[in-house]
Amino acid sequence: MPRQINRNLIFNQVRTRQPISRADLARVSGLQRSTVSLIVEELLAERWIVEGSLGRLPRGRRPTFLNLNGQRGVLALDIHPFQTTLAVTDLGGKILAEKLIVLPVNPQKVIGAIVDAIKKMIATHCDRSFDGIGMSLPGRFDLQGEKSIFAPNIDWPIGRIKSRVEQATGLPVVVDNVANACALSEVWFGESDGLHDLVVINVSEGLGTGIFANGRILRGEGGSAGEFGHVQVDPNGLPCSCGSRGCWETVASNRAGMRYFKEIAQKPAPTFEELLKEAETGDASAIKAIEMMCVALGRGMHMIASALAPSEIVVVGDITTLWHMAGPMIEAEMRRNPLVRVPRLRPAHEGNTARLRSAVALVMNENSL
Numbered sequence: 001m002p003r004q005i006n007r008n009l010i011f012n013q014v015r016t017r018q019p020i021s022r023a024d025l026a027r028v029s030g031l032q033r034s035t036v037s038l039i040v041e042e043l044l045a046e047r048w049i050v051e052g053s054l055g056r057l058p059r060g061r062r063p064t065f066l067n068l069n070g071q072r073g074v075l076a077l078d079i080h081p082f083q084t085t086l087a088v089t090d091l092g093g094k095i096l097a098e099k100l101i102v103l104p105v106n107p108q109k110v111i112g113a114i115v116d117a118i119k120k121m122i123a124t125h126c127d128r129s130f131d132g133i134g135m136s137l138p139g140r141f142d143l144q145g146e147k148s149i150f151a152p153n154i155d156w157p158i159g160r161i162k163s164r165v166e167q168a169t170g171l172p173v174v175v176d177n178v179a180n181a182c183a184l185s186e187v188w189f190g191e192s193d194g195l196h197d198l199v200v201i202n203v204s205e206g207l208g209t210g211i212f213a214n215g216r217i218l219r220g221e222g223g224s225a226g227e228f229g230h231v232q233v234d235p236n237g238l239p240c241s242c243g244s245r246g247c248w249e250t251v252a253s254n255r256a257g258m259r260y261f262k263e264i265a266q267k268p269a270p271t272f273e274e275l276l277k278e279a280e281t282g283d284a285s286a287i288k289a290i291e292m293m294c295v296a297l298g299r300g301m302h303m304i305a306s307a308l309a310p311s312e313i314v315v316v317g318d319i320t321t322l323w324h325m326a327g328p329m330i331e332a333e334m335r336r337n338p339l340v341r342v343p344r345l346r347p348a349h350e351g352n353t354a355r356l357r358s359a360v361a362l363v364m365n366e367n368s369l
């Protein structure tokens, strides 16, 4: 809706340019002064933003500057199979505190560990009021039933996390698949205008896809749309965590990159981050492994570009830290065969913190600013 888009636009201008006057908001947003004033009054009344200091001009009335309401915040969780990052952010998604939670090996103790960490974080930031808790998760969720319907890389009861955390904290919890959340985050915090279609690909332990089309996240029946990672690309390929074989994620995820390296170098890479560092420093085996992974990513993106014709494909994940090398490899492969429409390919704006920011976007979107 235009009104909602304009509200987001004004809120985001305050977020990125604060402190800012109403007159400057009108100038940078291109909206009429009266429209800006109306939206600003709404945002003030709902305490998303606050009035701050008086500005100085060479002559005339002194304008009142506007800021985000610094008293309010969001708790954001970026959940991976074996670890979780917990952060406190302001309403603009700026990270104020961050903590890595290593998840217990015992699947029955995982949610308890996450709940404890959240409660501690709230206690140390008791001067702040929290609007809610956002969680980006590797898996698909039935948002109505609030249960996990597909999370093949997770062996702990992730479907119960929302209700457990809500009970323990009394705060509203919003969960979504990480790729969906990142797509929402691109619209919420990024340069995307909320109008054009985009696909976010989260390259991690597996591969997740979030599709933003016709102004909304494409969810499909039961919230299970976007599993391009489990489209079979090689019938004789390796077994996949989903029960199938040769899925796209078996050849293009971080795990695939690690496997390629092991085959080429005849020794394992300690972590995917290490593998990226090795490639950065010019190690031939690491570069070859990354290249094989990028070729596989590019092939899958050709399929996605052909099927959905998004104007952009946005990549999220550790691979974006090596984008100067990986980006051109992926793009070359994606363009190797003809495409009716070639999408713009780019890394997520926030790089490594994109997944945390996406959890903030979930809460902001739910509160429908």
Ligand SMILES: [Zn+2]
Pocket: 229, 230, 231, 240, 241, 242, 243, 244, 245, 247
């Ligand atoms: Zn699979």
